[in-house]
Amino acid sequence: MKKKSLGAIFMDGLLFQNPILVQMLGVCSSLAVTTSLINALGMSAAVIVVLICSNIAISLLRKIIPDQVRIVSYIVVIAGFVTIVDLLMQAYLPSLADSLGIFIPLVVVNCIILARAEAFASKNGVIASAVDGIGMGLGYSVVICIIAFVRELIGSGTILGYEVFGGYYQPSSLFILPAGAFIVLGCTIACYQAVRNRKAARKEALK
Amino acid sequence: MSEENVLQEKHGKNSSPFLDFAHFKTALILLLITGVVAVLLGVTNGMTKEKIAAIAAEKADAARKAVLPTASVFTDLEYTSDNVLSIYEARDGSGALIGFAVETGAQGFGGTVEQIVGLRVTGANGAYSLSVSGVSLLDISDETPGVGSRVSSSGFLKQFEGMTAASLAESFDAVSGATYSSEGVRAGVEAALDLAGRIIQNSGGIVK
Numbered sequence: 001m002k003k004k005s006l007g008a009i010f011m012d013g014l015l016f017q018n019p020i021l022v023q024m025l026g027v028c029s030s031l032a033v034t035t036s037l038i039n040a041l042g043m044s045a046a047v048i049v050v051l052i053c054s055n056i057a058i059s060l061l062r063k064i065i066p067d068q069v070r071i072v073s074y075i076v077v078i079a080g081f082v083t084i085v086d087l088l089m090q091a092y093l094p095s096l097a098d099s100l101g102i103f104i105p106l107v108v109v110n111c112i113i114l115a116r117a118e119a120f121a122s123k124n125g126v127i128a129s130a131v132d133g134i135g136m137g138l139g140y141s142v143v144i145c146i147i148a149f150v151r152e153l154i155g156s157g158t159i160l161g162y163e164v165f166g167g168y169y170q171p172s173s174l175f176i177l178p179a180g181a182f183i184v185l186g187c188t189i190a191c192y193q194a195v196r197n198r199k200a201a202r203k204e205a206l207k
Numbered sequence: 208m209s210e211e212n213v214l215q216e217k218h219g220k221n222s223s224p225f226l227d228f229a230h231f232k233t234a235l236i237l238l239l240i241t242g243v244v245a246v247l248l249g250v251t252n253g254m255t256k257e258k259i260a261a262i263a264a265e266k267a268d269a270a271r272k273a274v275l276p277t278a279s280v281f282t283d284l285e286y287t288s289d290n291v292l293s294i295y296e297a298r299d300g301s302g303a304l305i306g307f308a309v310e311t312g313a314q315g316f317g318g319t320v321e322q323i324v325g326l327r328v329t330g331a332n333g334a335y336s337l338s339v340s341g342v343s344l345l346d347i348s349d350e351t352p353g354v355g356s357r358v359s360s361s362g363f364l365k366q367f368e369g370m371t372a373a374s375l376a377e378s379f380d381a382v383s384g385a386t387y388s389s390e391g392v393r394a395g396v397e398a399a400l401d402l403a404g405r406i407i408q409n410s411g412g413i414v415k
Contacts, residue, residue: 035352065240066233073240080244084251091255094262155353173384176353
């Protein structure tokens with residue numbers, strides 16, 4: 001495998017290998033927390049921090065962890081690590097824990113974290129793994145914020161809790177309910193694929 | 208070290224798993240990893256336990272103050288009843304009883320709606336009356352986000368202020384589309400009024 005530049009690793013996470021749009025990872029959490037933009041922002045912050053740190057930790061331990069028990073070891077390391085951060089946050093940064101607290105336990109079981117540990121951090125150096133964590137984390141964040149923006153706007157008529165239509169709009173609660181999450185996610189993936197296909201077709205035509 | 212190499216050569220990676228030193232080593236490393244993580248977790252828990260408990264107690268006190276701002280001391284009466292998790296009597300700076308702060312948990316749509324209800328005691332000797340001074344929600348995470356969670360809107364919660372057991376029984380406005388969650392809030396307020404009323408009655412209507 002050819003070594004990729006850090007920029008390419010970052011762009012892979014953000015765009016070309018986007019965890020939600022391409023890898024279809026972490027879909028469950030992205031559907032559940034996107035009822036409002038503020039929730040999505042909280043979840044984004046939690047995922048980015050945990051992903052970077054777990055990638056670094058797994059990358060550091062990659063030579064020690066035996067192959068046969070790697071998945072178990074990843075889960076133990078990640079869950080233990082996140083719980084420690086969660087406890088420290090509750091004790092010393094209570095206001096931050098208030099806004100992020102409910103997302104932290106969700107992040108531990110987010111499959112993006114485990115997938116990046118298995119697919120990337122266990123095979124690459126510390127710096128590359130950290131960059132991968134940033135890229136994948138941002139890729140996830142951008143998508144859930146888009147979904148949350150659309151769902152909150154149509155479903156509640158608000159953005160970050162502020163009324164935007166001045167009361168003339170009757171919100172459609174379908175978009176707040178789980179069905180709306182699937183519809184918005186599907187449309188987002190369709191748009192992404194359409195743009196990608198068009199770009200690919202143009203490249204093909206130039207050849 | 209040399210013995211291990213010999214064994215590994217003899218068995219290889221895909222040989223029988225029985226009594227294989229390589230497997231033993233794998234198990235040992237896994238044990239080591241889980242052990243280190245467990246110790247770290249234990250140490251962190253020990254370090255943060257008291258601090259977290261203190262913050263939680265402070266938060267609970269602030270929540271009680273939010274529904275009964277004039278109170279300065281809350282004492283747990285250690286009573287419970289249907290839908291009531293705990294009840295605190297509230298006294299002002301001079302030690303006179305001014306009301307109760309009641310934590311309730313009544314069935315909503317998806318689970319229990321946990322809230323704190325402030326009750327004000329008014330009236331003089333023998334003729335006390337209870338009215339709601341405020342309601343604030345503690346945990347409505349089991350209610351549907353964006354639907355049942357709308358009971359947290361200030362307009363809905365404000366209507367309870369000033370209500371007595373009689374006026375609550377008469378009428379209240381549920382949030383449209385969130386009838387069950389609204390009912391959870393209402394049932395909590397009702398249970399709080401009921402228990403506090405019984406406590407006053409049992410003390411002969413005379414509350415010091």
